Amino acid sequence: MHTLWKGALSFGLVHVPVKMFAATEEKDISMRYIHKACTTPMSYVRKCPTCDREVEWEEISRGYEYEPGRFVLFEKDELDSLAGEKSKEIKILDFVDLAEIDPIYFQKTYYLGPGDTGANAYSLLLESLRQTNKIGIAAVTIRSKGSLAAIRVIGNCLAMETIFYPDEIRPAQQVPNVPQEAKVNDKELTMAKMLIDQLTTPFDPSKYRDEYRAGLLEAIERKIAGEEIQVAPEAKRTNVIDLMAALQASLEAAKPVSVPTQPSDAAGDKPKAKRSSKAKAKEQVSS
Template structure:
C-alpha cells in the first residue's frame, strides 16, 4: 500500500507515530471524452474569459465570493499556514460507543499502520480499544480540510473514519412531503413485517457485486473483440397500485425461492387474514434481442450519460 500521510495519534500524554493508507478504492470505470468525428481525446484548458488567454497554475489564486462578483483572495501559503500546526496530529478528544454514531456521519475509511517507531504504543492502543469496545473521536486535518474522525479497530489494524461535523448534516425535516403521522392499516403492517422477516439474512458483503460495472466491462470486452452484442430489453413491470397486492406478490416471490420461507409465509398469512396471491409473481422471462456491434456502438454514443439496459 502507498503511504498517503504520516503523523501521530495522541490521547492524553501518549503519542503514537502512524502511517496512513487508503482502506478503500474507487472501482468506477473511467472513460475519456472523444471527438465523435476522429476519435481524438478532448483536452480541457484553464482559460480566463476576460483576458481571453490560457492561465498557468502559477497564476491562479483561490477566492471566496462573499457577494455576487466580489471576491476575497487567498494565496496558497496563507491557507497552508492555518493548518500547519495540526496537519500531523490525530488528536483523540473523547471515547464513545460505536452504536452511538449514526452511519450518516461516516465519510471515508483509512488504515493507520505503525510508524517507524512506537510499535509498542500502537499495540497498547489497539488492545485497549479491543478490550473496552470503545472508539475514539478525534480531530484531524488532511489536505487542508479539518474533520472529525472515529478511531476504531478493523481486523488487527487501527483505522480512522472521517466523519461530518454536525452542522454539515442536513436535517431530515427539510425533505419535502414528509408525513408527521402515518395512516397504516394493521393488515398492511403485518404483511410488511412478514416480508422483512422473510428477506432478513446475515450480512455477507462478498455476495454483493456492482452489476452495472460488470455489465459495462463485458460490453467493453465485446466491443474490443468486435463481437455481436446482446441487449436485454427493459424488464416488464406491473403497475400495482394496491399496497396489499404488492406486499402479497412480494411474499409469493419469496416463497418461490425457499420452501422454508413458503411454510412460514403461509402460516403468517393465515394469521393475518391476508388476501390471495397477487398477480405477476411468475412473469415469463423476456427473450433477448441481438444487435450487431456497430449498431450497438451507435446506440451507446447516442445515449451517452444514460444507464444501459441491464441484463436480467
C-alpha cells in the same frame, strides 16, 4: 500500500506514531470525452476569459466570491497555515460507543498502521479500544482540510473514518412530503414485518457485485472484438395498487422451497423425496 500521511495519533499525553493508508479504492471505469468527427480525446484548458489566454498553475490563486463578481484571494501558504497541516496529529477528543453514531456521518475510511517507532503504544490503544468496545472521536487535518474522525478497530488494525460535522448534515425534516406521523394498516404492517423477517440474513458482502461495472467491462471487450452491443428493452413494471396483494405475493416468493415426500409403495420401503424442478436443474448444470 502507498503511505498517504505520516504523523501521530494522540489521546491524553500518549502519542502513537502512525502511517495512514487508503482502506478503499474506487472501481469506476474511467471514460474520456471523444470528438465524434475525428475520435480525438478532448482536452481541458485553464483559460482566462479576460486575458484570452491559457493560464499556468503558478499564476492561479484561490478566491471566495462574497458578492457577485467580487472576491477575496488566498494564496496556498495562507490556507495551509489556517488548516494547520504541519501539525501532523490526529488528536482524540472523546471516546464513545460506535452505535451512537448514525451512518450518515461517515465519509471515507483509512487504515492506520504503526509508525517506525511506538509499536507498543499502537498495540495498547488497539487492544484498549477492542476490550472497551469504544471508538475515539478525533480532530485531524488532511490535505489542508480539517475534519472530525472516528478511530476504531478493524481486525487487528486501527482505522480512521472521517465524519461530517453536524452542520454539514441536512435535517431530514427538509425532505418534502414526508409524513409527520406514520399511519399504517395493522394487517399490512404485520405482513411487511413477516416479509422482512423472511428476507433477513447475516451480512455477507461477497454475495454482492457491481452489476453495472461488470456489464460495462463485458461491453468494452465486445466492442474491442468488433461486436455490436444489443440494448435490451426496458422491462415493463406493473404499478401494484393493492398493497396487501403485493405483500402476499412477496411473502409467497420469499418462502423457502419445501421438499414433499412420496408415500411408501410397499411395506418396509422408505418414502422417496420428490425432487423439485430447481433441484433437477442444479443436477443438470453440475453434470
